[in-house]
Amino acid sequence: MNEALVRIQSEGPVLWITLNQGKSRNPLSSQMIASLTQALAAGYEDDSCRVIVLAAEGPVFSSGHDLKEMQPSEGEDRGAVRTRIANILENCAALMQGIVQAPKPVIACVQGTATAAGCQLVSACDLAIAASDAHFCTPGVNVGAFCTTPLVGIGRNLSRKHAMEMALTGDMFSADEAIKFGLINRHVAPEALHAETAALAQKIASRSAQSIRGGKAAFYRQIEMPLADAFDYANQVMLEGMTGGADAEEGRMAFIEKRSPVWHQE
Structure with missing residues (x-):
């Protein structure tokens, strides 16, 4: 460079x-x-x-x-x-x-x-x-x-x-x-x-890199879609994020335990 x-x-x-x-x-x-x-x-x-x-x-x-x-x-x-x-x-x-x-x-x-x-x-x-x-x-x-x-x-x-x-x-x-x-x-x-x-x-x-990576990609993809298609797509992405991501689990536990979350390093 x-x-x-x-x-x-x-x-x-x-x-x-x-x-x-x-x-x-x-x-x-x-x-x-x-x-x-x-x-x-x-x-x-x-x-x-x-x-x-x-x-x-x-x-x-x-x-x-x-x-x-x-x-x-x-x-x-x-x-x-x-x-x-x-x-x-x-x-x-x-x-x-x-x-x-x-x-x-x-x-x-x-x-x-x-x-x-x-x-x-x-x-x-x-x-x-x-x-x-x-x-x-x-x-x-x-x-x-x-x-x-x-x-x-x-x-x-x-x-x-x-x-x-x-x-x-x-x-x-x-x-x-x-x-x-x-x-x-x-x-x-x-x-x-x-x-x-x-x-x-x-x-x-300081936020979850895992959620930002998926969320940013989803935002730019759905913004060009018709409204109903955008909701269908966003619902699937959010479902995966809330049920399949380690950071989502950590965020929920941190909220319940009233502590700061410790995000995965990626």
Whole structure:
């Protein structure tokens, strides 16, 4: 992994993955996508890690795709350009889907601005805490390219009209508006951002990893189902969780015995 692109730090059961290209606005270049994918995969597999936080250095959380990388190089034909750009987009989509499908919660810790695919990265995370002066934008229309792929994740977080307002105007939206839209959970003073995100991550890390793993997967699966199918599926998952999981048994006994539960380490 290229440590110049991302910085890795563990705070107990919480793994912080920090985009470390602040001077260039933390673009989701092909190399950054590869480094993030690798760092996240390691976190998913690490039994000591229970929660992952995505953060960034500098004044920008992420400016999205590196537009310079999308330009044809000298002598490169149109077919080669299309193949190269398609590969970047596919790898980025895999990164975003991997976060949603991950067995562990992923929290975005957002400072500065998150634009285009950078905004998509925020939308892919399970939770998002932002600085009060953070801004969010899908500016593709400003450069003649609609933010179609960012809207996949953003459109699953926001109402359709709010998502389309972001995409059709290309405007910057404030942290207050991002809360109203449903893109972030809350915002705090910039100087409190790390502490607020760390406290949330540590709280979640203290819960049952077994129940979170199954519950997260079930949530994202049922949310796309018709209502009756969602209840049928969720009932089965909850039945298994309440009758077949060691942590569920431990949780019940701890409640009855009026003590703190001791979760299985996994």
